[in-house]
Amino acid sequence: MYTGDKQKTQDLYHEVQNIAFPKNKSDPLLREWVKPGSNPIIVPEGGINDTKFRDPTTAWHAEGHWSRDFKRWTRVRKPLHSAATGMWECPDFYPVAVDGWQYGLDTSVPSNKHVLKNSLEVGRERYVPDDPASDEHHLRYDYGNFYASKTFYDPVKRRWILWGWANESDTDTDDVAKGWAGIQADVEMSFEVPSLEGVEALDPALANDAQKLCSVRGVDVEGGVGPFGLWVLASSKLEERTTIFFRVFKAAHNINSTKLVVLMCSDPTMSSLSQNLYKPTFAGFVDTDITKGKISLRSLIDGSVVESFGAGGRTCILSRVYPTLARGDEARLHVFNNGKADIKVSQLIAWAMKPAFMNGA
Structure with missing residues (x-):
């Protein structure tokens, strides 16, 4: 199944929704x-915005069809x-297992x-999780330029x-000029945090706003534990550096709180000498127990995309x-640490990937 356009008037x-079958x-x-010739198979009825009616997904009934x-x-x-x-x-x-999520x-x-x-x-609707108390940071699939997933x-x-x-966040002209933007590198790292003494307090006003917190307490602001990560x-x-x-x-719940919060940021503000680019900072809180003394980071890097996964993809x-x-x-x-506490890099593995082979057959 796929979405098609059907002419309604001369200019509109x-x-x-259409369907196609494999020839062989x-x-x-x-x-x-x-x-x-029977297409379309589904047309928008009354009450549906027929300019925003696209990209269906099929689902298999458990009964067998x-x-x-x-x-x-x-x-x-x-x-x-x-x-x-x-x-x-x-x-x-799609279905999920009620007990456990290994598979x-x-x-x-x-x-x-x-x-x-x-x-x-953006901003149209907010969903409430099964347990709102466990979603204090409003978890999302991705906190950056990620859209229309399947x-x-x-x-x-x-x-x-x-x-x-x-x-995409640059101009069409610049996009064409850059050409193919395939992956250049895949980097996996593990950081060890020997001591959590001197962790700075979280401003209660920023406790649920990771993006603003990342701007206020950015990479150039020395902290107790962090900022540490990659350029x-x-x-x-x-x-230039991302x-x-x-x-x-x-945590900012009360003055005697011992709960720790891990912030993850992707800051592209210094990514280019060009001044006329959209370079927002993205951030999210990481659902991980940092008291265990370690956290992982994986980054996929190409000519125009940096996609990062904190703590095994939790953020x-x-x-x-x-x-x-x-x-x-x-x-x-580069690996860096701009915090007072020592940070140990216990693993750093990087792969450079070959150019993509485009099959034009």
Whole structure:
């Protein structure tokens, strides 16, 4: 299934849902498709914004079927969920295990608990988790330029894979001039924190605003434990650098609190000498127990994307950056610590990846 445009008037199009079938099912790459004359199979009815009606996801019923024939659809009397969201895009609905989460569940497995995921316009709606007290920092899939994600089930490793767009933030002209922006490096690190003495107190006014906290207590502000992390896509004299770092705070619930909070930031403000670029700082709190004395960081780096995963992916941040000096062989990687407490790098593994092979067949 896929979304298509159907002309409504001479100058106006609305979105509809279409279907296509593989021409040769024995082709492992499914390179040729046939569009039946019965398209579209779903059209927007009354009360639906037909310019924001796209990117469907199919779901397998546990009883053993996808749809009767995928061609005839009936709108249910009551929707699964309804809200004035504006854009509602790329929905996913899949089962999860109630007890434990070591493996994902295929959609054919019966479950009494499911995840409803979608992409919304910024600020349109907020969902309430099962346990609001455990979501004090309003957890998200990704805290950066990540949009319109889709999921699929990997039956080999029994896991759900989610991937999405890395929102573009530069001009179309500059994008074309840069050419292909494939991965350059994959870096995995482990930091050891021998001592948590001297951890700075968290300002209560910033306790639920990671992005503002990252701006106020940024990489150039010395802390008790942190900031420590990576400078990636750095030029030889550090005129350009993108910073990914952690910083530890004492929770602000009460003056005697011993709970620690870990902040993760991706700061691209020094990523380019060009001044006319969108370079926001992104941040999120990391759901990890730093008292165990260690935290991991993995960063995927290419010519314009830095995607970082803190504590095994508990917090993910994607940034778009556009260095002018730190490109290709001129790009460097540095580990840094701007906190009073010593930080030990117990592991640093980096891979450079070969150029992508584009199959034009």
